[in-house]
Structure formats: C-alpha cells, structure tokens
Amino acid sequence: MSINHHLDDATILSYAAGSLPHAFEVLVACHLRQCQHCRQRVAEAELLGGMLLEALEPLPLRDEASQPALLLADMPDMPATVDIPDSALSVVDIDWASGATTLAATGADVAQPGLHPINGLPELPDSPHQQPWRRSLILPEPLELLYQSHCYESSKGHDTISGHEALPWKRLVPGIQHLPLESSEGNLRLLKIAPGISIPLHSHEGSELTLILQGSYCDELGRFQAGDVADLDCDTEHQPITDGNEPCICLVATDAPLRFNDLLPRMLQPFTGF
Amino acid sequence: MYKEPDPQGTQYWNQCLMQLGQTGDRQLYQQFYHHFAPRLNSWLLSQTRDPILAEELVQDTMMAVWRKAAQYDAAKAAASTWLFRIARNLYIDQMRRAQVRERGKAKLVEDDTHFDDQPADASRVRQAMRDLPVQQAQVVYKSYFEGKSHQEIANEMEIPLGSVKSSLRLAFQKLCKALRP
Structure with missing residues (x-):
C-alpha cells in the first residue's frame, strides 16, 4: 500500500511528546500501524525529546531513599544478557489496504508470524510493562472490532471490511452514518459515507484529523484512500466527495465542532453533533 | 589515537x-x-x-x-x-489510569525505526533551542515539557491555532537539522 497523505509535523511532535488529546492519539496510533514514514518521523521527535531531556537542568531528587544504591539494595543482580527470541521484538504492522498482516522484524529474519488461532488477529508482542519503551494504547471497542474482522476477512482472501455491518451505526443524514467512540479528550467517531456523497463545505474551529479505513474521497487537497490521513486545521476549508463504489469508512478526531458555511448544515448541527 | x-x-x-x-x-x-x-x-x-x-x-x-x-x-x-x-x-x-477502562487488549506498537549512529549531542540541541524565535521555543517547550495540546497552547498564548502548528512545524524542522547537521 502506498500512503500519499501523512501526518503534519506539528502532530508528530505532539504525539511523540505525549501531549495530543486522547482522540487524536488513538487516530495517530492507527495511522502509525500502517505508515513507516510517519513512524520514522515520530522516532526523530523522540530522539529530540531525549536530547531535550539531556539538555535540562538537573533537579536533584529529594527523597533519600531514591539513591541508586538504596534503590537497588533489594534487587537481585541483573541477569546476564538475556536471549530474546526475534519474535518477541517483532513489530506488528497491519496493512489495511492490501489486507496483509506483516511482521517487521528487528532481527534479520522472522520465522513465524504468530497468528491467533481463533480470530486471525496477530498475537501482539509484550505488554507495556514487559517492554516499557514501547507505546501501547487500548483501542475503543468498535474500532478494535473493525480491525479484527478485517484481519479475519483478509486471511480468507477478502479485501473489504465486512465487520462494519455489525456495528451499531446511527444515521446522521441520508448517505452518512456515524458511530461516536469513547475518548477521554476530544471527539472521536467513525463515519460511514455512501459513494458519491458530498459533505457540505466546512472549515474547522479547531483541528481535525481523518484517517481513511476503507474506500476513498476527493477534496481540494487531493484523493484520500485507505491509510491516508488528512491533518487539517482551521485554515482549511474543504468539501469532500466520496468516490468509488464502496462506502468510505473513516475515523475522525476533532477538538471543536466543525463550522459549516451553508445555512442548512448549520441548522442540522444540533442534531448531527458536528 | x-x-x-x-x-x-x-x-x-x-x-x-x-x-x-x-x-x-x-x-x-x-x-x-x-x-x-x-x-x-x-x-x-x-x-x-x-x-x-x-x-x-x-x-x-x-x-x-x-x-x-x-x-x-x-x-x-x-x-x-x-x-x-x-x-x-x-x-x-x-x-x-483513571480514565481508561481495562477493555480489549489491542496494543499498538511501533519500533521498526532506526537510529542513525551519528554523533548527535544535547549541547547542540540546547544551542538550537536558544536560536529559535521566542514563539517557536515556547510552543516546543509547552509540548514537550508541559504536555499541552495545540489548542491549549493557542488559548494560553492567545495566538491562532494555525500559528501554533506552523511554529511547531518550523521548530521541529530546525531542531532536526541541528541533530543532523
């Protein structure tokens, strides 16, 4: 899969710093699952974070018990170099558009992409406590279901997400359904837009991040397909139109309501929640 | 030697x-x-x-x-x-911890990135931070050290959201350059 639209550097930096609102963080994590380019960019921002950390003025710890010798007093000696199997250090990379689930190895070769026997979901590596330098995030349930069903379908050679049929979509306006997802900061929702639908011209009070999960749309900025992310801020005015012949499913994170330019959508706003 | x-x-x-x-x-x-x-x-x-x-x-x-x-x-x-x-x-x-419920086990990991083993050092970054225009240094500081979102920074500094983002973008690019001259 080739991804043509990437995250803005400002978003990358804030994600690396840990300061994105939760809704955006979830969406960015989903995009990173597919996008090596943005993963590398995040690594740069983390390198910068480490350098800034080193450049900080040291602030001595006040707690006396925090002296390293005391901290380690009760600790057993560290085991000599542990052999870690390659698979434990592998990275799961789920490629939505091609349906391929690949394991990018840290070592030279990966023997077995460990697939879960029941749902075909790749067995993910360790919990954050086992590998504390890895970032992990719990996905909202419907989103996780979409990923799971997609993996399952793709293992049988299908290319589309069928799991979306099972989700409790709510109709917004004819041709557009949505499903609000839980998020502790910001708004996160799934949108399902029938082919050929035009979303009224709107701009944004705050930021809007859109990740295409299936299908595609076009707007003033280009064509957006599965894996692409549209990272917009308030200066952007756009009117997306879905193309192709399958519904366009996307994940949308916003931190403020959208501003519609026409009267009708604005009147609909109280009902649609945008 | x-x-x-x-x-x-x-x-x-x-x-x-x-x-x-x-x-x-x-x-x-x-x-x-x-x-x-x-x-x-x-x-x-x-x-x-x-x-x-x-x-x-x-x-x-x-x-x-x-x-x-x-x-x-x-x-x-x-x-x-x-x-x-x-x-x-x-x-x-x-x-x-208080906000996230123990549901689902999906872990998103990303660690296939590499690190160019070049001598990057903290003093160069410190200098590059000093060389940034005030507004750019502030938005970087608020992102990395205060955990503030773009919108929170915009509100606090009373500047448009778009300026927060473009300042972050520019600062990020300059600091990266300082890391890899």
Missing part, C-alpha cells in the same frame, strides 16, 4: 547503557542514574507539577532501566531516546 569518551556525549551514554545491559554492573548503573535521574526529575516535575509523583515516576523509570537494560539496542535508539520513551509512557499511563 584513543580518545576518552566525552562524559556529556550521547555516544558515551549509549555505550554505558549497552554495557550495563551486558554486565549488570551496579557502578555503571549508579553513573547512569546520577546523570539521568535528576534530568528526568526536571522533566517530570514540569509535566506533572507534583514533586512527589515526579520522583515516583523517576524511580519507576530508573527501575525499568535496571530490569530492561539487556534489551536496549544502541543501533535502534539513543539511550536518552529510550529513557524518554519509558518515562513518557509511564507518565501517560499514570495520567490515563
């Missing part, structure tokens, strides 16, 4: 952590601790604004270093990057 490692240099700490992972040497650990724990403490205090919580997170991070140093790989990340990731993840976990 052999050159003593610069004790302030990034390479030095990368080697120190690698060696710690191989040997479990407590002296080496102390050295690493004395360098990084007080800096972590600065960072975590500005993030949490809670001196007790900050010190707890420093301890947790440093314990993780002791237990996991064997898995550190200098070819993949600088020691300070590795440490930054651990501390940031612990900080985020801490902040979200």
Whole structure:
C-alpha cells in the first residue's frame, strides 16, 4: 500500500511528546500501524525529546531513599544478557489496504508470524510493562472490532471490511452514518459515507484529523484512500466527495465542532453533533 | 589515537547503557542514574507539577532501566531516546489510569525505526533551542515539557491555532537539522 497523505509535523511532535488529546492519539496510533514514514518521523521527535531531556537542568531528587544504591539494595543482580527470541521484538504492522498482516522484524529474519488461532488477529508482542519503551494504547471497542474482522476477512482472501455491518451505526443524514467512540479528550467517531456523497463545505474551529479505513474521497487537497490521513486545521476549508463504489469508512478526531458555511448544515448541527 | 569518551556525549551514554545491559554492573548503573535521574526529575516535575509523583515516576523509570537494560539496542535508539520513551509512557499511563477502562487488549506498537549512529549531542540541541524565535521555543517547550495540546497552547498564548502548528512545524524542522547537521 502506498500512503500519499501523512501526518503534519506539528502532530508528530505532539504525539511523540505525549501531549495530543486522547482522540487524536488513538487516530495517530492507527495511522502509525500502517505508515513507516510517519513512524520514522515520530522516532526523530523522540530522539529530540531525549536530547531535550539531556539538555535540562538537573533537579536533584529529594527523597533519600531514591539513591541508586538504596534503590537497588533489594534487587537481585541483573541477569546476564538475556536471549530474546526475534519474535518477541517483532513489530506488528497491519496493512489495511492490501489486507496483509506483516511482521517487521528487528532481527534479520522472522520465522513465524504468530497468528491467533481463533480470530486471525496477530498475537501482539509484550505488554507495556514487559517492554516499557514501547507505546501501547487500548483501542475503543468498535474500532478494535473493525480491525479484527478485517484481519479475519483478509486471511480468507477478502479485501473489504465486512465487520462494519455489525456495528451499531446511527444515521446522521441520508448517505452518512456515524458511530461516536469513547475518548477521554476530544471527539472521536467513525463515519460511514455512501459513494458519491458530498459533505457540505466546512472549515474547522479547531483541528481535525481523518484517517481513511476503507474506500476513498476527493477534496481540494487531493484523493484520500485507505491509510491516508488528512491533518487539517482551521485554515482549511474543504468539501469532500466520496468516490468509488464502496462506502468510505473513516475515523475522525476533532477538538471543536466543525463550522459549516451553508445555512442548512448549520441548522442540522444540533442534531448531527458536528 | 584513543580518545576518552566525552562524559556529556550521547555516544558515551549509549555505550554505558549497552554495557550495563551486558554486565549488570551496579557502578555503571549508579553513573547512569546520577546523570539521568535528576534530568528526568526536571522533566517530570514540569509535566506533572507534583514533586512527589515526579520522583515516583523517576524511580519507576530508573527501575525499568535496571530490569530492561539487556534489551536496549544502541543501533535502534539513543539511550536518552529510550529513557524518554519509558518515562513518557509511564507518565501517560499514570495520567490515563483513571480514565481508561481495562477493555480489549489491542496494543499498538511501533519500533521498526532506526537510529542513525551519528554523533548527535544535547549541547547542540540546547544551542538550537536558544536560536529559535521566542514563539517557536515556547510552543516546543509547552509540548514537550508541559504536555499541552495545540489548542491549549493557542488559548494560553492567545495566538491562532494555525500559528501554533506552523511554529511547531518550523521548530521541529530546525531542531532536526541541528541533530543532523
């Protein structure tokens, strides 16, 4: 899969710093699952974070018990170099558009992409406590279901997400359904837009991040397909139109309501929640 | 000709952590601790604004270093990057603990990135930060050290959201350049 639209550097930096609102963080994590380019960019921002950390003025710890010798007093000696199997250090990379689930190895070769026997979901590596330098995030349930069903379908050679049929979509306006997802900061929702639908011209009070999960749309900025992310801020005015012949499913994170330019959508706003 | 490692240099700490992972040497650990724990403490205090919580997170991070140093790989990340990731993840976990329900087990991991083993060092970044225009330095500071979102920064500094983003973008690009001249 080739991804043509990437995250803005400002978003990358804030994600690396840990300061994105939760809704955006979830969406960015989903995009990173597919996008090596943005993963590398995040690594740069983390390198910068480490350098800034080193450049900080040291602030001595006040707690006396925090002296390293005391901290380690009760600790057993560290085991000599542990052999870690390659698979434990592998990275799961789920490629939505091609349906391929690949394991990018840290070592030279990966023997077995460990697939879960029941749902075909790749067995993910360790919990954050086992590998504390890895970032992990719990996905909202419907989103996780979409990923799971997609993996399952793709293992049988299908290319589309069928799991979306099972989700409790709510109709917004004819041709557009949505499903609000839980998020502790910001708004996160799934949108399902029938082919050929035009979303009224709107701009944004705050930021809007859109990740295409299936299908595609076009707007003033280009064509957006599965894996692409549209990272917009308030200066952007756009009117997306879905193309192709399958519904366009996307994940949308916003931190403020959208501003519609026409009267009708604005009147609909109280009902649609945008 | 052999050159003593610069004790302030990034390479030095990368080697120190690698060696710690191989040997479990407590002296080496102390050295690493004395360098990084007080800096972590600065960072975590500005993030949490809670001196007790900050010190707890420093301890947790440093314990993780002791237990996991064997898995550190200098070819993949600088020691300070590795440490930054651990501390940031612990900080985020801490902040979200109350909010996130134990549902689903999806873990999103990303670690296929590589680290160019170039001599990047903190003093160059410090200088590059000093060279940034005030507004750019402020937005970087608020993102990395205060955990503020773009919108929060815009509100606080009373500038448009678009300016926050473009300042961050420019600063990021300049700082990256300072890392890899």
